[in-house]
Amino acid sequence: MAKGKKSFKEKKIIIFDEDLRKDYLLGFRKRKNQRRQKAMDDLKKKEKEKIRELKKKKREEFMEHLRKQRQELDALESEEEDEPEDHSTSVDTTYDHPEQVVTVTTVCDLDLEEDSTIIGHNKGNQEIDSNPDMNRVNKEETKTKVFEKKIKKYNKNQNTQRKRSKDNNSSKFHPKKKRKKNAHIVK
Numbered sequence: 548m549a550k551g552k553k554s555f556k557e558k559k560i561i562i563f564d565e566d567l568r569k570d571y572l573l574g575f576r577k578r579k580n581q582r583r584q585k586a587m588d589d590l591k592k593k594e595k596e597k598i599r600e601l602k603k604k605k606r607e608e609f610m611e612h613l614r615k616q617r618q619e620l621d622a623l624e625s626e627e628e629d630e631p632e633d634h635s636t637s638v639d640t641t642y643d644h645p646e647q648v649v650t651v652t653t654v655c656d657l658d659l660e661e662d663s664t665i666i667g668h669n670k671g672n673q674e675i676d677s678n679p680d681m682n683r684v685n686k687e688e689t690k691t692k693v694f695e696k697k698i699k700k701y702n703k704n705q706n707t708q709r710k711r712s713k714d715n716n717s718s719k720f721h722p723k724k725k726r727k728k729n730a731h732i733v734k
Contacts, residue, residue: 642649 638653640651640653642651
C-alpha cells in the first residue's frame, strides 16, 4: 500500500448513542445499590450458615451428653444386678467440717419408665387423671369461659369506640384562632 492511502477496513467509526451514555452516567447509583444488596445477601447467608453450624454443634453436644448418661445408667443397672437388692432408696454421706456437719442424702428412687409424669413417691391426685372424659369436659368448660370473657371484653371495647366516634362526629371542627402579632408585648 502506498504511504498516504488507508483502506476503509482500518478506519473506526464512532457512533454516539445518547441512551447508552445516559445509562452509564445514571447507572452509578444502580450499580452501587446492587453491590450493597449483594453484600447484604452474602452477610445473611453467612449468618444463616453460622446459626446452622451452632445448632449442629449444640445437637452433637446434646447427643454426646445423652450417650454418656445412657452409659452411666447402664453401668448403674449392671452394678444393681450384681449386688443383692437393697430396698433403701437413699444414700447418706456425712462430711465433718470445723464449723458444721453436713449430711448429703442422695435419693435413687426415680421411676421414669412409668406413664405418669410425676417423679418419686408423691403421685399427686391420680383420681383426676384417671378419668380422661372428665378432664376433657373440664378443659372444654374452661375454654368456653375464657372465650366468653374475650367476647364480653371485645363487645365492651366496640361500644366505647362507637360512643367516641359519635361524640367526635357531633362536634364540628373549630379552627384555632389566629394569634395576633406582637400579642406578648404589653403597651
